[in-house]
Amino acid sequence: MSAENRPAPRDVVLVSACLVGSFCRHDGRTKKDLVLLRELARDGVEIVPFCPEEEGGLGTPRPEAWIEREGAHAVLDGRDRVVAITGADVTREFVRGAELALAQCQRHGIRRAFLKERSPSCGVCQTYVGGELVDTPGVTGELLKRNGIAVEGIEGLRE
Numbered sequence: 579m580s581a582e583n584r585p586a587p588r589d590v591v592l593v594s595a596c597l598v599g600s601f602c603r604h605d606g607r608t609k610k611d612l613v614l615l616r617e618l619a620r621d622g623v624e625i626v627p628f629c630p631e632e633e634g635g636l637g638t639p640r641p642e643a644w645i646e647r648e649g650a651h652a653v654l655d656g657r658d659r660v661v662a663i664t665g666a667d668v669t670r671e672f673v674r675g676a677e678l679a680l681a682q683c684q685r686h687g688i689r690r691a692f693l694k695e696r697s698p699s700c701g702v703c704q705t706y707v708g709g710e711l712v713d714t715p716g717v718t719g720e721l722l723k724r725n726g727i728a729v730e731g732i733e734g735l736r737e
Contacts (some may be wrong), residue, residue, distance in 0.1 A: 611735060614732055649715075691730070693731055694734055698716045719731070
């Protein structure tokens, strides 16, 4: 097939699985975002759905969690941890999920991600630190940013 007859490569993006309709949130619910899905379909974008918390080894449903003191940057640097409302340390699972999200991006040549805002994993602009909502990313959002992936936070449930 000649170069002019080959289809253009599709843009591939990583999307938080809850935003595409997977019931993977900590409470077992979804945040399916029809506006995002329509926009990506219109643009012919291929979606790779991903839930870092499930992929990192946590079940669904699971107890709420938050970053303990500083933020995702400190978690990734080994100076902070992610704790569940039960007091369990879930840092390892959150970091593993973030690393697996980055691996998916690298495997598929992904340069953009749409992540669930306010999640301790996927938050882009806001997440929970010490149980309070603060202006800082979640663990996966931070790791993807560090590795040159353009991330956009989506709240979800838009119709």
